[in-house]
Amino acid sequence: MQGERVVILGGGFAGIAAKLVYPNAILVDEKDFMVVTPRLVEVIEKNLPLSYALIHRKVDVKAKILKVDFKEKKVITTNGEIKFDKLIIALGYEQDLSKIKGAENYGIGFTLENIEKIKSFKEGSVVTILGGGALGVELAGALRKRGHIVNLVEAESRLLPYLVSDFSREVQRVLENQGVNVILSAKVEEVNQNEVVTTQGRIRSDYVIFSAGFSGPKIIKEMALSNKNNRMLVDRYLRSIDYDFVYGAGDCANFKDGFIPQSAQVSLQAGEVAMNNAIKDEKVEFKPVQRAIVLKIGEDYIGLIKNTVISGPIASFIKSFAISSLEGKVKKVNRLILAVFTRGVTSAYF
Numbered sequence: 001m002q003g004e005r006v007v008i009l010g011g012g013f014a015g016i017a018a019k020l021v022y023p024n025a026i027l028v029d030e031k032d033f034m035v036v037t038p039r040l041v042e043v044i045e046k047n048l049p050l051s052y053a054l055i056h057r058k059v060d061v062k063a064k065i066l067k068v069d070f071k072e073k074k075v076i077t078t079n080g081e082i083k084f085d086k087l088i089i090a091l092g093y094e095q096d097l098s099k100i101k102g103a104e105n106y107g108i109g110f111t112l113e114n115i116e117k118i119k120s121f122k123e124g125s126v127v128t129i130l131g132g133g134a135l136g137v138e139l140a141g142a143l144r145k146r147g148h149i150v151n152l153v154e155a156e157s158r159l160l161p162y163l164v165s166d167f168s169r170e171v172q173r174v175l176e177n178q179g180v181n182v183i184l185s186a187k188v189e190e191v192n193q194n195e196v197v198t199t200q201g202r203i204r205s206d207y208v209i210f211s212a213g214f215s216g217p218k219i220i221k222e223m224a225l226s227n228k229n230n231r232m233l234v235d236r237y238l239r240s241i242d243y244d245f246v247y248g249a250g251d252c253a254n255f256k257d258g259f260i261p262q263s264a265q266v267s268l269q270a271g272e273v274a275m276n277n278a279i280k281d282e283k284v285e286f287k288p289v290q291r292a293i294v295l296k297i298g299e300d301y302i303g304l305i306k307n308t309v310i311s312g313p314i315a316s317f318i319k320s321f322a323i324s325s326l327e328g329k330v331k332k333v334n335r336l337i338l339a340v341f342t343r344g345v346t347s348a349y350f
Contacts, residue, residue: 006024006026006085006088007082009065009091010091010092011029011031011057011059012034012091012267013250014092014251014267014271015027015088015249015271019333020333021272021275022278022279026060027059027060028059028061031057032062033054033057034054034057035055035112036054037264039053040110041142041296043119044118044119045141055330056334061077061079062079064077065077065219066078068087070243073085073245085245086245088247088248088274089253090252090253090270090274091216091217091219091220092217093217093251093262094214094216095210097213100189101189107130108207109209110139110211118209123148125206125207126148126207127150128196129151129152129209130153130211131212132156132159132161132182135211136152136154136211137152137160137171137175138296138297139211140175141174142298144175144179144180145178152175153186153198153203154183154184155188156185159175162261164304167302167309171295171297174302175297183198183200183203196208214251216230216251216252216253217230218230220252226240231251232254233254233256234256238277238286239277241256248274250270253270261290265289265290268326270288273286292318292322303318
């Protein structure tokens with residue numbers, strides 16, 4: 001490892017975790033902030049400024065990644081070329097609405113650019129949310145609290161189908177008690193103006209929001225990396241199945257023979273493991289663990305710890321602690337990068 005150059009592409013949850021393991025790595029991102037998605041829901045619910053959901057984050061090289069030359073081992077960016085010996089790709093996710101007819105024309109993606117549009121919905125509007133995962137559930141509670149008529153549509157037979165059924169039932173109970181109309185086993189066939197067509201019938205809607213359809217970024221496919229739904233395929237050590245000097249971490253990567261959940265805590269774990277495997281001879285398998293999941297649904301907090309459902313103040317504390325912990329990691333990365341620039345060690349990147 002002595003003298004090898006490690007480059008991290010992407011400064012999200014996985015990227016900052018990787019940087020903390022090996023501060024000498026070069027962190028590249030086109031933005032100097034990261035988005036805390038659960039706080040975006042709070043921005044909508046409480047009509048807060050968008051800045052509430054953004055955490056300022058320094059990077060070593062602020063540039064857009066254009067492509068990667070794996071043969072020559074260099075990253076081509078809008079700010080020049082960066083050579084590497086080991087590469088960690090942690091480029092997060094994108095939302096793809098193209099697979100459902102009419103979705104791109106009449107649906108609203110859950111993107112940073114659309115938050116103000118969602119906040120501006122007229123009170124009493126009928127809003128249909130497509131996707132009953134964690135984001136869809138929290139968003140349903142937030143919009144119901146704002147006085148909207150809310151439909152939450154899930155294609156599977158229960159909400160949060162990747163978690164234990166007791167949690168799914170309790171989440172559905174909380175939502176329905178708040179007045180959310182939960183529609184299960186309803187696959188979306190088409191989105192029209194003011195209407196969603198599903199296998200369970202048609203739903204009249206003033207607005208349709210997608211809280212599903214998340215994939216890896218298109219650049220993964222453009223790099224010609226083996227992928228599924230634009231998520232690069234990796235082995236159990238998070239190595240690319242195409243190049244043994246390339247690792248994938250976070251939402252942009254998935255096991256070749258399994259599944260990696262897309263969540264902040266799993267991304268943090270992946271970034272740490274990917275970097276350790278990149279810089280050490282002894283490799284460890286990545287075993288993603290969802291230690292705790294806490295949802296804020298309107299004024300209610302409900303969580304899951306080791307398959308035990310929790311609620312109330314304990315759940316609220318865990319959620320607040322998780323976000324504070326993340327902010328602490330970002331601040332530590334900022335201090336590391338600032339210290340490097342203060343010492344004048346800024347050359348030799350390109």
